[in-house]
Amino acid sequence: MGEVVNNLINILAENLLGENEFENINKEQSDIKKFILSMLFLPNEKYKEEAKKILIELGRKEDFRRYIKYFEKVFDKVSNELERNCSNWESRFDRLETVKDKKKEISSWFFPENTLDIDEETIKNIRDSRRVQIIKFNDNAIKNPFKQILFTSNILLTMPKDFNKLPKEFADKLDKQEEQEYWFDHPIPLDIEDSSNEIIYGLSNLNKAVKIETEEKLNVVLCVSCTHPSIKKIAKEYIKSKLKNLDLSSLNIYIFTEDDTKKIIKEIFEPILGKDSDKIKSLYSTFGVDGNYGRHYSFLKAIASLWNVLIDENIIATYKIDLDQVFPQKRIYKETGSFSFEKLKNSRWGAIGKDKSGNTVKLGMVAGALVNDKDFDKSIYEPDVKKPSEHYTLDQYIFNSHRPQYISTIAEMGTLYKTSEECIMRFHVTGGMNGILVEDLNKFRPFTPRFITRAEDQAYIISTLYDEKDGMYLRCYHQDHFIMRHDKETFLCEDLKEFEIPKHVGDYERIMLFSHYANDILKDFDRIKKAIYPFTGCFITQIPYTITCFRALFKAYELAKENERDAKIFLDNIVNRMPKVYEKIESGYYLRQYNEDKEAWNIYYDILANKKTSDYKDIAWEIVKDCKVN
Incomplete structure (x- = not known):
C-alpha cells in the first residue's frame, strides 16, 4: 500500500473506530471483525505487528485468504485513484482537532450529499x-x-x-x-x-x-x-x-x-x-x-x-x-x-x-x-x-x-x-x-x-x-x-x-x-x-x-x-x-x-x-401469437 492510502486508512480507523477497538481485539470472538480491524490498523505503527500476526493467522483459512488478497489488490487501485484525482485531500484534515469535526469532514469528503439539509x-x-x-x-x-x-x-x-x-x-x-x-x-x-x-x-x-x-x-x-x-x-x-x-x-x-x-x-x-x-x-x-x-x-x-x-x-x-x-x-x-x-x-x-x-x-x-x-x-x-x-x-x-x-x-x-x-x-x-x-x-x-x-x-x-x-x-x-x-x-x-x-x-x-x-x-x-x-x-x-x-x-x-x-x-x-x-x-x-x-x-x-419492414407483419404476428399465454 502507498503512503496516500496508509494516511487515509489511519484517519478512518482513528476517527470512525478509535484505538480502543483494536486494543480490545483479543477479546473479540468474531473473526470478521478481527480481520477488518487488522486491515484498518495495519498502517498504524503502534499496532502494525499485532495486526500482521492476526492476518497471518486468519490467512490460514481459505475464505480469509481470499478476503486479504482482494483488499490488498483494491488498496493498490485506491492508491492510484487518490493520487490521480485527490492529491491534496489530506490538507482538509490538518486544521481539524476534534474527532467530531474529523468525522464530519470524512462524511462530506466521501459523500458530499451528506451535507444536504433535509428541509x-x-x-x-x-x-x-x-x-x-x-x-x-x-x-x-x-x-x-x-x-x-x-x-x-x-x-x-x-x-x-x-x-x-x-x-x-x-x-x-x-x-x-x-x-x-x-x-x-x-x-x-x-x-x-x-x-x-x-x-x-x-x-x-x-x-x-x-x-x-x-x-x-x-x-x-x-x-x-x-x-x-x-x-x-x-x-x-x-x-x-x-x-x-x-x-x-x-x-x-x-x-x-x-x-x-x-x-x-x-x-x-x-x-x-x-x-x-x-x-x-x-x-x-x-x-x-x-x-x-x-x-x-x-x-x-x-x-x-x-x-x-x-x-x-x-x-x-x-x-x-x-x-x-x-x-x-x-x-x-x-x-x-x-x-x-x-x-x-x-x-x-x-x-x-x-x-x-x-x-x-x-x-x-x-x-x-x-x-x-x-x-x-x-x-x-x-x-x-x-x-x-x-x-x-x-x-x-x-x-x-x-x-x-x-x-x-x-x-x-x-x-x-x-x-x-x-x-x-x-x-x-x-x-x-x-x-x-x-x-x-x-x-x-x-x-x-x-x-x-x-x-x-x-x-x-x-x-x-x-x-x-x-x-x-x-x-x-x-x-x-x-x-x-x-x-x-x-x-x-x-x-x-x-x-x-x-x-x-x-x-x-x-x-x-x-x-x-x-x-x-x-x-x-x-x-x-x-x-x-x-x-x-x-x-x-x-x-x-x-x-x-x-x-x-x-x-x-x-x-x-x-x-x-x-x-x-x-x-x-x-x-x-x-x-x-x-x-x-x-x-x-x-x-x-x-x-x-x-x-x-x-x-x-x-x-x-x-417501409419494407411492413412486409413482415404476418411473420411478426405468428411469433407474437406463439408468445400469447391466455
Whole structure:
C-alpha cells in the first residue's frame, strides 16, 4: 500500500473506530471483525505487528485468504485513484482537532450529499431546478390507454431452495451444480408458495384493476430473465403452470423469452439485413431478455416500436410496471376523482417545453409514484422512502444514498400540481412506474447498456441526456396522482430475505458502473452528475474504488456486530463479484459493449423505419401469437 492510502486508512480507523477497538481485539470472538480491524490498523505503527500476526493467522483459512488478497489488490487501485484525482485531500484534515469535526469532514469528503439539509428549502431548490415551462402541449395525447399503451413487466426467476417441491418434469431439467450468472433484487424462487409468488399476485391484481375501470382488455408484454442458464429450459412452461387457473380475462398476456427474441431477429431482421453479419451479430448481442437488468429493460421499452409497426399501429406508447405493485383503483378514484389508467390521458405527456437552463425539452417520458403497503392507510401520498436518521452507521460516513433518495423522493415524486400548466421533470424514477411514447423511442433511441446491473430505470435516460434531436432533449415528466401501491411487505417472506445482501452488493457495482459510464464512456461527468443530482447522481463519483473499498469494510464490520454469517455472505459476494467489474472496466469491455449496444439500437430503429419492414407483419404476428399465454 502507498503512503496516500496508509494516511487515509489511519484517519478512518482513528476517527470512525478509535484505538480502543483494536486494543480490545483479543477479546473479540468474531473473526470478521478481527480481520477488518487488522486491515484498518495495519498502517498504524503502534499496532502494525499485532495486526500482521492476526492476518497471518486468519490467512490460514481459505475464505480469509481470499478476503486479504482482494483488499490488498483494491488498496493498490485506491492508491492510484487518490493520487490521480485527490492529491491534496489530506490538507482538509490538518486544521481539524476534534474527532467530531474529523468525522464530519470524512462524511462530506466521501459523500458530499451528506451535507444536504433535509428541509423545505432543499426540497424547493431541487423542485425549482426541475421545473419546465410548457410551450406546446401534445395535440396527439393518449385518448384510450387500453388501446394505445403496451404495458410491460419483467419476471425474474431463480433456483428453488428445495428441488423436491418442483414437479419432476421441471426439476429434472435443472442443473443443480451450475453457477449463478446474474443477480437480481428479488427473483422468484421456483419453489416459492403461490401466496408469495409475484407472477400470480401481480397479474391477478392488474386484471382486477383493469376490470374496475373498463370492459376493454389491456395488452401486457412480459419478459423472462433467469439467474441460472438451465432455468431457461422450463421458464415459460413454469409461468404457464402458475397462470392456468387465474382469472386474467381483462388482459392479453404475451411472454417473451430469449428464444422468442432470437426468433424476431432471425425471421424478420436477418432477411432485411441480408449478409451484413456484423449488424446481425450486434442485434443478437443487444436485443433480448437474458442477462443483467439493462438488457431486458431496454427490450421492454423498444418492443413498443416493433408492436406499432408490425402488430398494432394503435400502440403509440409503452408503460412499465413491477409485479409487486398494485393499482389501488377504488382509493385512487375516491381521493382524486378518476381511475388510474385515465391519468395517462394527459397532454403533458409528449409536450414541448423549456427547462430552467433555457433548453428545449420533449417530455416524451412519464413517471408516477409509489406508496408502500404498510403506509397506505396513512395516505396515498406517503413517501415510499422513510426519513433517514441523523445518526450514521460506519459505512454511511462513506456512502449514504438513503439521504439524497429521501430528499429526491419528496422533491420529485411528492410534487402535486396546482395548475394544469405546472410541470416538473423527473430523473429519479423507479423500474416500475414509467413510460415512453413510441415516436420518442424512434427519435431519441434511448437504451440502458446491458452491463447495468441495478438502477436500469435511471440509467435509461442517461444514454440520451444530452443527445439533441430536432433542437430538443428527451426528458421525463412527473404525472401527479398516478400512484401504485408497492406491496413489498407482502413479499418479505423468509424465502426472499436471502436476496437482501446480494441486492446490497449490487449498489457497489452501481457506483463503479455509473461512475465509469458518465466519466469514461460518455465523457460528460460534470454535466451528467449535476443534471441528475442528488439521488441518481450520488452514484457517480471520481473516487469509485475508494468508496466501494472502504464502504465494504465498514459495512462488513457493521453486519458482523449483529450476525457473523451475514457479514461473511456479504464479503463473499464482494470478493466474488467486484473483481469482475474492475477487470471489465479496466480492459475496456464495457466501453466496447456500450458502442455495440448503441449501434445495435440504431440498426433496430432504422429497420423499423424502413417501409419494407411492413412486409413482415404476418411473420411478426405468428411469433407474437406463439408468445400469447391466455
